[in-house]
């Protein structure tokens with residue numbers, strides 16, 4: 215999707231973008247993701263321990279970190295990847311890596327999201343990496359979420375797309391039914407996620423993903439979150455409540471930065 219970068223961009227914080235964007239240029243969704251990612255990397259300083267997110271938006275941030283390391287503009291960075299895919303990408307860029315066992319406190323994590331509500335609550339995990347992302351992003355002092363404006367929703371689930379839940383493979387249908395029944399009043403449908411070969415999608419942790427499709431607002435998100443977590447068989451869910459400290463949104467009118 216091509217989006218017009220309006221003249222108004224020049225009066226917003228986007229002025230400090232790198233790479234610079236001239237007004238009225240037509241930007242694709244991927245270019246918007248890249249702009250949000252580059253902006254987030256401006257928060258990174260030498261010597262930091264970084265949570266490295268997963269997905270098409272976070273990929274741009276990891277590329278940028280690799281580029282700045284290569285140029286010597288960033289030094290002594292340690293990355294904590296949130297998926298095997300990001301681990302491979304970071305290694306290919308020469309980013310030194312570690313894990314939460316060795317670095318239980320992370321300075322900044324940068325990651326994308328599938329949905330962002332007005333209170334900066336997120337849905338994550340449509341790429342299947344929610345568990346490691348929640349562990350890493352729950353351990354950081356600052357979590358910078360990067361999105362293009364298509365990810366903004368009035369309420370979580372409001373995009374009509376999946377709210378992912380990672381479940382153990384053992385009797386996954388039993389767990390999926392429990393999840394569907396939990397949100398019966400919201401017209402919820404729970405589907406096992408398949409890979410491109412029609413086989414169950416398997417996460418980096420050897421689990422399955424059940425995608426919940428909700429027709430209504432869950433209203434009290436903390437109650438919904440606790441109820442999902444209490445179901446035996448659930449490993450983790452994709453609602454990231456009160457975790458993002460900053461959300462960077464790249465959109466038609468420029469960049470918007472929202473802080474908690």
Ligand SMILES: O=C[C@H](O)[C@H](O)[C@H](O)COP(=O)(O)O
Pocket residue numbers: 267268269270271272325326327328337338339340341342343344347
């Ligand atoms: O499991 C995947 C992650 O939560 C991603 O960060 C999320 O799905 C957003 O991905 P993308 O930047 O590709 O839209």
